[in-house]
Amino acid sequence: MIIVAIVTGIMKFAISIVSDTFHVWEIQYRAINDIDVSAVNKLDKDFTHRVLVKNIQTNPFRHKFLRVNREWLIHNIASILGGKNYMKHAGPEFEFL
Secondary structure (H helix, E strand, C coil), rough: CCCHHHHHHHHHHHHHHHHHCCCCCCCCCHHHHHHHHHHHHHHHHHHHHHHHHHHHCCHHHHHHHHHHCCHHHHHHHHHHHHHHHHHHHCHHHHHCC
């Protein structure tokens, strides 16, 4: 068992010296290896947007949104549903809101 470990260590050492001498495993520079960071950021932004839109369309997200923003929704429901015109000409229900 010990002999196998010693022989393996010697072989690794010999192979690494030969590979360094003849540049066997040296990585060569190629233009294809360059990464366009702006393209990666754009792809990441597009992916994040798609995931956000997908999550917004699920019922668990809607229920959590309603639960977290309940007070804000109650205070702004008239302007959300009716717009500015409704707010100008609101009836008696405006006092309730």
